[in-house]
Amino acid sequence: MKSSRELWREFFNQPLEVKEEYANSPTTYEGYGSRLGVQKGATLDWSDYFFLHYRPPSLRNQAKWLAFPQSFRKVIAEYGEEVVKLGGRILKMMSINLGLKEDFLLNAFGGESEVGACLRVNFYPKCPQPDLTFGLSPHSDPGGMTILLSDDFVSGLQVRRGDEWVIVKPVPNAFVINIGDQIQVLSNAIYKSVEHRVIVNSNKDRVSLALFYNPRSDLLIQPAKELVTEERPALYSPMTYDEYRLYIRLNGPCGKAQVESLAFQP
Numbered sequence: 001m002k003s004s005r006e007l008w009r010e011f012f013n014q015p016l017e018v019k020e021e022y023a024n025s026p027t028t029y030e031g032y033g034s035r036l037g038v039q040k041g042a043t044l045d046w047s048d049y050f051f052l053h054y055r056p057p058s059l060r061n062q063a064k065w066l067a068f069p070q071s072f073r074k075v076i077a078e079y080g081e082e083v084v085k086l087g088g089r090i091l092k093m094m095s096i097n098l099g100l101k102e103d104f105l106l107n108a109f110g111g112e113s114e115v116g117a118c119l120r121v122n123f124y125p126k127c128p129q130p131d132l133t134f135g136l137s138p139h140s141d142p143g144g145m146t147i148l149l150s151d152d153f154v155s156g157l158q159v160r161r162g163d164e165w166v167i168v169k170p171v172p173n174a175f176v177i178n179i180g181d182q183i184q185v186l187s188n189a190i191y192k193s194v195e196h197r198v199i200v201n202s203n204k205d206r207v208s209l210a211l212f213y214n215p216r217s218d219l220l221i222q223p224a225k226e227l228v229t230e231e232r233p234a235l236y237s238p239m240t241y242d243e244y245r246l247y248i249r250l251n252g253p254c255g256k257a258q259v260e261s262l263a264f265q266p
Contacts (some may be wrong), residue, residue, distance in 0.1 A: 110216030154204045216241070
């Protein structure tokens with residue numbers, strides 16, 4: 001865990017021309033990108049990021065996997081595979097907690113060999129005007145769940161509780177699990193996705209690794225029939241994960257409005 005995070009910190013501290021060798025493009029999200037900027041009158045995101053596909057393997061662009069230091073590819077590949085295994089175990093526990101067969105959610109995601117998994121590493125530099133920016137704007141994660149390795153010592157993640165934003169204090173060598181919109185739909189809102197944001201500061205930078213554990217993109221996601229009753233009817237209309245991601249791209253992230261827009265209207 002620690003070695004993975006420090007390898008990424010080393011990358012983000014490289015000169016810009018080195019990082020831009022791995023830059024993403026309008027046709028692919030994979031690789032290095034930046035959301036640094038200040039625009040008068042607007043609150044913008046303040047972060048660099050790097051995005052990699054893990055699963056399915058056919059989506060991996062090996063040219064975007066850093067060639068330095070020599071240990072990078074091995075360490076990051078092992079990190080991803082172990083966290084993907086953790087995601088499968090968490091899904092089993094969540095299924096049991098819903099009163100379903102332990103493999104229900106995993107099967108709804110397409111099964112162990114078909115789940116999607118990708119890594120977004122976020123680097124939040126020191127910000128001269130933190131009151132004008134977010135590290136990440138308020139949103140809920142559109143996928144299944146996010147397994148987050150946060151910075152051990154620098155806080156920044158906040159979750160919404162009612163009308164308040166609550167700081168998630170760093171816990172060294174621990175993961176934060178964020179439920180995503182797809183599990184909210186599958187569980188018929190018994191589990192709810194978490195609206196969260198990231199704030200920045202002027203004194204310290206921060207690195208976090210977010211592994212997104214997602215359903216196969218072409219599978220229809222809808223409330224489990226076992227969780228639909230006369231007293232609790234299905235709350236959401238069916239949609240594939242591909243369709244949902246396209247909807248978000250067209251409309252932009254906006255707190256939890258994206259998943260709530262799927263709800264059937266009375």
